[in-house]
Amino acid sequence: xxxxxxxxxxxxxxxxxxxxxxxxxxxxxxxxxxxxxxxxxxxxxxxxxxxxxxxxxxxxxxxxxxxxxxxxxxxxxxxxxxxxxxxxxxxxxxxxxxxxxxxxxxxxxxxxxxxxxxxxxxxxxxxxxxxxxxxxxxxxxxxxxxxxxxxxxxxxxxxxxxxxxxxxxxxxxxxxxxxxxxxxxxxxxxxxxxxxxxxxxxxxxxxxxxxxxxxxxxxxxxxxxxxxxxxxxxxxxxxxxxxxxxxxxxxxxxxxxxxxxxxxxxxxxxxxxxxxxxxxxxxxxxxxxxxxxxxxxxxxxxxxxxxxxxxxxxxxxxxxxxxxxxxxxxxxxxxxxxxxxxxxxxxxxxxxxxxxxxxxxxxxxxxxxxxxxxxxxxxxxxxxxxxxxxxxxxxxxxxxxxxxxxxxxxxxxxxxxxxxxxxxxxxxxx
Ligand SMILES: O=P(O)(O)OC[C@H]1O[C@](O)(CO)[C@@H](O)[C@@H]1O
Numbered sequence: 001x002x003x004x005x006x007x008x009x010x011x012x013x014x015x016x017x018x019x020x021x022x023x024x025x026x027x028x029x030x031x032x033x034x035x036x037x038x039x040x041x042x043x044x045x046x047x048x049x050x051x052x053x054x055x056x057x058x059x060x061x062x063x064x065x066x067x068x069x070x071x072x073x074x075x076x077x078x079x080x081x082x083x084x085x086x087x088x089x090x091x092x093x094x095x096x097x098x099x100x101x102x103x104x105x106x107x108x109x110x111x112x113x114x115x116x117x118x119x120x121x122x123x124x125x126x127x128x129x130x131x132x133x134x135x136x137x138x139x140x141x142x143x144x145x146x147x148x149x150x151x152x153x154x155x156x157x158x159x160x161x162x163x164x165x166x167x168x169x170x171x172x173x174x175x176x177x178x179x180x181x182x183x184x185x186x187x188x189x190x191x192x193x194x195x196x197x198x199x200x201x202x203x204x205x206x207x208x209x210x211x212x213x214x215x216x217x218x219x220x221x222x223x224x225x226x227x228x229x230x231x232x233x234x235x236x237x238x239x240x241x242x243x244x245x246x247x248x249x250x251x252x253x254x255x256x257x258x259x260x261x262x263x264x265x266x267x268x269x270x271x272x273x274x275x276x277x278x279x280x281x282x283x284x285x286x287x288x289x290x291x292x293x294x295x296x297x298x299x300x301x302x303x304x305x306x307x308x309x310x311x312x313x314x315x316x317x318x319x320x321x322x323x324x325x326x327x328x329x330x331x332x333x334x335x336x337x338x339x340x341x342x343x344x345x346x347x348x349x350x351x352x353x354x355x356x357x358x359x360x361x362x363x364x365x366x367x368x369x370x371x372x373x374x375x376x377x378x379x380x381x382x383x384x385x386x387x388x389x390x391x392x393x394x395x396x397x398x399x400x401x402x403x404x405x406x407x408x409x410x411x412x413x414x415x416x417x418x419x420x421x422x423x424x425x426x427x428x429x430x
Contacts, residue, residue, distance in 0.1 A: 063199060
């Protein structure tokens with residue numbers, strides 16, 4: 001992975017070479033703290049050890065009994081779905097096994113998905129670190145009933161990834177379901193390079209060893225200087241720009257196969273760094289599509305954003321046919337990929353021309369190594385940003401209020417939060 005921060009210097013907001021020097025000193029100190037956390041397998045920091053601690057043979061052995069299904073249906077939410085979805089989407093052209101993700105509780109969407117699946121040849125991959133998440137367990141109960149109704153033995157087609165205890169662990173033990181454990185001390189959003197993110201890819205017969213090898217490459221690049229570590233440099237530059245007013249980070253990959261990556265990044269960045277009244281808001285964008293929807297704002301709106309542009313250096317291409325259509329002949333002979341790359345560089349330059357900070361991230365290709373490296377690098381960048389900002393990166397206390405309120409509303413216990421829902425101030429206009 002290569003990082004180019006040239007367009008983060010000098011703009012408004014922007015960094016200076018002196019700021020970078022100062023940030024580099026702080027990165028050195030933070031790196032020592034992170035290394036200590038890794039050495040002690042401390043909660044959260046342990047995530048940065050995963051390239052060394054994940055056991056891909058054990059994952060392959062656990063899913064082996066399922067053979068090669070027609071489809072894998074992953075039932076999970078947040079970190080229990082987004083890492084797996086990112087890997088499967090990035091490598092979708094390397095397997096015939098479909099991957100579907102049930103990571104919301106929309107009855108119409110769930111019904112449509114279940115109607116569309118060959119349930120007799122679908123493996124259900126249920127993932128929950130806590131084993132108690134209402135959306136995941138509800139969806140699983142619905143899927144299980146759909147399989148029953150279709151005369152399919154769900155116990156033969158269900159795979160579980162969860163913790164040592166909780167409802168899901170009890171279910172797995174009761175029905176003797178094949179299962180894997182979530183890694184110790186790794187928050188969901190940091191668990192892509194583990195059983196959580198790799199089980200689905202393994203069920204699809206994808207190159208999970210390559211994903212881990214890519215993550216290992218990024219891990220080997222961690223060092224006490226941002227000038228030698230693209231991941232830490234990205235975290236430090238984003239932090240430095242946020243300190244100077246760039247409170248939104250638009251993650252804009254220029255590859256459809258990386259669209260889920262932007263969604264995964266949004267959880268990682270928001271849930272890790274959005275606390276104590278600070279944080280940089282991740283905005284999901286896609287290049288070139290969102291040049292025609294959001295770029296106007298990024299280029300001419302408030303000077304409160306950073307744009308992160310991501311692209312693979314290599315990609316399959318399709319030639320644009322020669323044409324004598326008026327005004328289009330210049331496109332003939334180029335590839336769609338050439339056009340996409342021209343759009344990437346033009347957008348980058350258009351932001352720089354207005355002094356709008358942007359950063360370029362390039363990976364060799366959207367393949368197993370490339371996505372592994374990108375995922376790990378963004379996780380390390382998040383940990384570094386959290387250290388520099390003095391945040392507790394690995395917690396997400398603010399999400400609990402709503403969970404209690406929803407549970408109380410459904411009769412799942414007495415929660416003050418549920419009562420507070422009734423106190424809503426209304427001012428309706430129809
Ligand atoms: O894996 P679990 O425990 O089902 O949690 C799913 C997601 O919900 C959260 O706890 C937020 O509610 C995330 O941090 C997590 O990734």
